[in-house]
Amino acid sequence: MGFALEVRGVRVGYAADPVLDGVTLEVHRGEWLAVAGPNGSGKTTLLRALTGFLEPWGGAVYLEGTALSAWRPSQRARRMAVAGVEPGPVTGLTVAEYVALGRTPHLQGMWSWEGPRDREVVARALAWVGLDPLADRPLETLSAGQRQKAVLARALAQEPVVLLLDEPTSHLDLRHQVEIMDLLDGLRRGLGLTLVAVLHDLNLAALYCQRLVLLQDGRVAAAGEPAQVIRADVLRRVYGCPVLVVPHPRLGVPQVALLPGVPPGPEAGSCRADEPAAAAGA
Numbered sequence: 001m002g003f004a005l006e007v008r009g010v011r012v013g014y015a016a017d018p019v020l021d022g023v024t025l026e027v028h029r030g031e032w033l034a035v036a037g038p039n040g041s042g043k044t045t046l047l048r049a050l051t052g053f054l055e056p057w058g059g060a061v062y063l064e065g066t067a068l069s070a071w072r073p074s075q076r077a078r079r080m081a082v083a084g085v086e087p088g089p090v091t092g093l094t095v096a097e098y099v100a101l102g103r104t105p106h107l108q109g110m111w112s113w114e115g116p117r118d119r120e121v122v123a124r125a126l127a128w129v130g131l132d133p134l135a136d137r138p139l140e141t142l143s144a145g146q147r148q149k150a151v152l153a154r155a156l157a158q159e160p161v162v163l164l165l166d167e168p169t170s171h172l173d174l175r176h177q178v179e180i181m182d183l184l185d186g187l188r189r190g191l192g193l194t195l196v197a198v199l200h201d202l203n204l205a206a207l208y209c210q211r212l213v214l215l216q217d218g219r220v221a222a223a224g225e226p227a228q229v230i231r232a233d234v235l236r237r238v239y240g241c242p243v244l245v246v247p248h249p250r251l252g253v254p255q256v257a258l259l260p261g262v263p264p265g266p267e268a269g270s271c272r273a274d275e276p277a278a279a280a281g282a
């Protein structure tokens, strides 16, 4: 099967300060890996190392078995795309023009123009995220959630085989969260797209992702299938906060229930899955 991405003993940070230290993980082809962990634990830094934006000080990242540093940037951009939270410093473009930037790695040189196929791919990406009615609007006039979808559409227009996502649902309401996660899951199943997503929402991670990595202070604190990682004792250790973990009533995957006002205590991490229903009077 082989790995889409491998991170081997990566140490990297900013200026002289390391953020990630000795991080090792693999992403299988066609799987969806979630990266979670407390604020400041290094999730975005890991994504930056995966994209090649940050060069590891030690260790290495491999894309499809080849060191990231050995890929030509344009070749790499045809294989891997990244969708951040915001479009970045882009002004004066319509939504469709912005999404068309995703075609840049596929154009034959600096001065070539988009062809009919490029326009087709852009139109399809806009339709996938439901922005086709807003294609001619200036990007700056979109709401935060609409802008987030435009960022995703641009990454999809790149037609990558590996897609890296930083909090893809952070600005989306419930319905749009499910729509976007379903869309990504459909592309994974249908096209074999490999996905790595930074997700704070562990419940979404358990519903959609095959594996989950929890970072803590720049190291891998736990990794495995959602049921192995989304456990009250693990979450209390990593996040320092008591939670209950209960099975999803229809799907059985673990879901996290917060416990407001409960101080971290030795008993909080050992709550059984059947306790909260009784406590809630269900």
Ligand SMILES: Nc1ncnc2c1ncn2[C@@H]1O[C@H](COP(=O)(O)OP(=O)(O)OP(=O)(O)O)[C@@H](O)[C@H]1O
Pocket (backbone or CB within 6 Å): 014, 015, 019, 037, 038, 039, 040, 041, 042, 043, 044, 045, 046
């Ligand atoms: N450009 C930067 N320059 C210096 N330090 C940075 C930079 N970006 C991030 N850091 C620091 O690196 C550490 C990890 O940040 P990172 O953004 O990777 O965390 P994160 O897990 O994505 O956090 P969050 O959940 O809050 O988004 C933090 O201490 C942060 O202050």
